[in-house]
Amino acid sequence: MPINLPDIIKKLNTEKLIEFLRNQKLRLDEEDFSCLRSQKISGPSFLLLERRHLIDCKLKMGPIVTLLKLITEINTGELSNEKLIPVLNDIKNSKWLYSRYFYTFPFNKWSHEHYKNWILSNYPTSKKEAYNRCFFKIIRKIKEDSKTLEEIREFISKLDGKSKNRRFYHPLNHNEVKFKKVSQEQR
Incomplete structure (x- = not known):
């Protein structure tokens, strides 16, 4: 059975998702991770996030753009192996x-x-x-x-x-x- 990245992400709880995001070197800071943590964003909900959701989480525009780009790359299968x-x-x-x-x-x-x-x-x-x-x-x-x-x-x-x-x-x-x-x- 082929392994599928969105399916892997959907299994992540909030802390594992944050760990994954840290490893992506997205230049997010602790305040950004705290927003995700306080909203209890886990893998399944992460892949469905839209700009308005991230604004409601009180994230700044830079992290919003960064996260939306990552979500798109994951959902479309364009996230590079690197x-x-x-x-x-x-x-x-x-x-x-x-x-x-x-x-x-x-x-x-x-x-x-x-x-x-x-x-x-x-x-x-x-x-x-x-x-x-x-x-x-x-x-x-x-x-x-x-x-x-x-x-x-x-x-x-x-x-x-x-x-x-x-x-x-x-x-x-x-x-x-x-x-x-x-x-x-x-x-």
Whole structure:
């Protein structure tokens, strides 16, 4: 089942919504968040807000315009991956050759197979080990980013989870090496 951002936002309570808005780096201040909190604006109502509602909340014009733009981007599916998954800004500015995939396609279209096909069509001489390493490194980086919505991290975790059943062969002795997932506590 494809993941849908408006459906995720609709599940947020007021505090989770405010946390999401803080992570968007919208230049809202505590007074703006207090207005949303005092009106008990949660995810479902947030997506339905109009200018008059925000004026009634006693928000200033700057935050009103900012929030209306964000609401429109969410409702129309135009919110960029970089805004939705903050760690992608770091990845975008890195020198990782194959990272462009992650801000070219919406996160709910990502898959290892799609990534592999995209790599081979754009970088035909790529080595499988290099692009696989990049894919799983970025997936894990996103998965561990606390600023990314929990539902998106869960979706991303499934992409990473598919790798745990793969078999790898030791390059020197050609024996099969199985990797098991190690929890944070075991590290």
